Amino acid sequence: MEKIKTQIQKGNIPKHIAIIMDGNGRWAKQKGKPRIFGHKNGVTSVRESIEGCAEIGVEYLTLYAFSTENWNRPKLEVKTLMSLLVTSLKKELKNLQKNNIILNTIGNIDLLPKNAQKELFEVIKQTEKNTGLTLTLALSYGSREEIVNVIKNISEKVVNNNLKIEEIDEKIINNHLYTFSLPDVDLMIRTSGEQRISNFLLWQMAYAELYFTNTFWPDFRKKNLFNAILDYQQRERRFGKTSEQLETIHE
Numbered sequence: 001m002e003k004i005k006t007q008i009q010k011g012n013i014p015k016h017i018a019i020i021m022d023g024n025g026r027w028a029k030q031k032g033k034p035r036i037f038g039h040k041n042g043v044t045s046v047r048e049s050i051e052g053c054a055e056i057g058v059e060y061l062t063l064y065a066f067s068t069e070n071w072n073r074p075k076l077e078v079k080t081l082m083s084l085l086v087t088s089l090k091k092e093l094k095n096l097q098k099n100n101i102i103l104n105t106i107g108n109i110d111l112l113p114k115n116a117q118k119e120l121f122e123v124i125k126q127t128e129k130n131t132g133l134t135l136t137l138a139l140s141y142g143s144r145e146e147i148v149n150v151i152k153n154i155s156e157k158v159v160n161n162n163l164k165i166e167e168i169d170e171k172i173i174n175n176h177l178y179t180f181s182l183p184d185v186d187l188m189i190r191t192s193g194e195q196r197i198s199n200f201l202l203w204q205m206a207y208a209e210l211y212f213t214n215t216f217w218p219d220f221r222k223k224n225l226f227n228a229i230l231d232y233q234q235r236e237r238r239f240g241k242t243s244e245q246l247e248t249i250h251e
């Protein structure tokens, strides 16, 4: 494992990694266990990813923990996921402090059960003075809903003469997203073999590198994260330019 880590080039670490943590249910099913057994085991993978990112100097890690669409799952699964969130926040606070992590959240948090909201804001408050990695949990998050809200908020400002239509640009839109304080995503990882975005950070991933792995989330460890970063470091991010143009900039 240390070997994989030493191959990572220090000068080319993705600043913002976003992960779609998928495959908990299938992982559990393979073992003849209920889906929630997979969710519970996914907590270790969350811890490993946070630590791995902190170790190599990733500044922002955003984890897709619960989507707006996930509210449509069986009531019992939703309920158990919410209580798992509460117990994990309580249990992991010590680790977050130890690793100097700042907790942040995006999504329609008002929809979460009251005790989950309370625990979330408690941990956010307790970690706000930390100076290391910013860990953002996407909870009750949907990118389309986020964009609809941006349009409503901006329209309101225009109607109230607080903003001119000509002033609307990408920066203004960025500043109205849940992610206003985060940079664009550099690397998006999805586990479990599915190759789709599932309504996650559509605007923010416009130029992200996408990495898909067949590993189910509960099996995801630091070494899987480092492999994804190594893969990212092989890529040439051209942002619309030609390779030759990028070479002249490097010279």
Ligand code: IPE
Binding pocket: 021, 022, 023, 024, 025, 026, 027, 065, 066, 070, 081, 192, 217
């Ligand atoms: C991801 O695993 C966790 C959440 C979406 C909350 P899944 O629960 O989607 O697991 P699969 O995809 O059904 O295997």
Ligand code: IPE
Binding pocket: 020, 021, 022, 023, 064, 065, 066, 067, 069, 070, 194, 196, 198
């Ligand atoms: C996406 O996974 C949401 C999270 C990981 C929280 P899903 O399992 O809900 O996505 P689909 O339904 O397979 O696209």
Ligand code: MG
Binding pocket: 022, 023, 024
């Ligand atoms: Mg899934």
